[in-house]
Amino acid sequence: MDTRRLYSFVKIVDAGSITRAADILHIAQPALSQQLSALEAQFKQQLLIRSKRGVAPTEAGRALYRHAQLILRQVELAHAAVDVSGRAPAGSVSVGLAPYSMGAALALPLLTSVRERYPDILLHINENFGGVISEAIMTGRMDMAFIYGAGPLRGVQFEPLRTEDLFLIAAPGGAAPPGEGDVRLQELADVGLLLPSRIHTIRQVVDGAFQQASLKPRVVGEIESVLTLVSAVGADLGATVLPWSAARPILDVQNLVVRRIVDPTIQVKLSLCTSDSQPLSEPALAVHDLFHELITDFRESGAEDTDS
Template identity: 40%
Template structure:
């Protein structure tokens, strides 16, 4: 198996066509076809379905595509590590950010990188935390913002912030409490709109509810922050989440947030990287920049409900 075969295969999948991949790679299409055939023979599996409309990955091809991307990424990182200098980091760094954090962290990071490290190309991936964990393990991303659920031992990490969670409803909702806060017992009895179990915040909420001797009466699983907001605005339930991803709607008076009485719920946000795959100079520079930016966001109030743990 050769690196060029991996590059060819990834290009074909990404372009969805042998002819388009051949043009992008500046390789004759028959030569490209031959290399993929040799790769399939070596692996003993068909990787692509070919048709007049183009090509799509088989199940085996989808699995191999993930590994091929990770291998090519690590090869590129190795080249960058050798070529770049410590005083002027350069290269590509992939940072994974959960949906519930991207609203507050993504744009400040892009701005900070352009200002501090113009030779670094930052690639931001927004995903569910479960997906980010798998991508970090495989080396497809270099850094990931994750939530400490007690299962981050496979990674090296640095705590970023402690983020409070609140009871959030539509403004004037029938589920809103009469006062300025709500007891966890009453919150648990309301129909809850929550991310799925693969999302880092959900196990944390359910664990605290169980510890209080309670259970959630009804849960609607929604794994999209945008759709979750729409469901809140439609008043089909309430949620328990950090306020950061809802801040725009709260400031415009569309949603309202209430502290929880009796059992404070928070989550620890951690910046993680692989213990087995070394970070390049650019990766280390970005690691430090994420910690600096998150601290500045907390200090300025631009990360609402969050307390910096940098240096903790």
């Protein structure tokens, strides 16, 4: 198996065009077409469907694309392991953090710790939704992720680390129901809520809690941008629902109403995810251990205490 052909094939699929892939790879188009023909001859399958708009993988092509990504990732890890043998961990490590999660509190400490302890590790931090991140881990494009959920999911290993209560967060004197302390779910039926879209775990959990109580949330805005959410809550355009660990780093919680939701308590689970088929590289293992340290420090420092 010529890994150069696999690399070229992945680039063709990503680009959706042999011409564009040739430009990216700085290879003459006829030479790239020959590599593709050689792959199709080797597997005795048509791998791409050609049209005026470009190319698209066949069923066989999609299968090869998935395996090619894993193979190329393993080759990359092998090169990195040989290069750093006997030296401090070095290389690239990709970490996913779910938006509106404790990841907001961990991102900067993680980057700081990696820079201090492992200056030769290049840390790539990606904030995205759990489904996108899980797929990246399955295909080997991401080493690990801290996301909502506890599985099971084929191809991904979930390591549950925290369970967190959800809180109503609103501008004072605004969207939140009158009173102090915990707020009952039933009291939120008429509260205008700013929530992420339905593909996000927090939204699914909130919707599920309302449905179980035979209620319907009054969603006045679906916001995927953290910066927009911060501005909207501060401007009293609606309240939001977040775990305390996610709210504290992004919102001015000292000047906002923060009330735990009860009857029922709504909880989300956070897990550290890795591939169940690919071992972590040496630098990824170092970052994995740092993750655990930071989460332990976060818990012991009382950073999750709403009274702090």
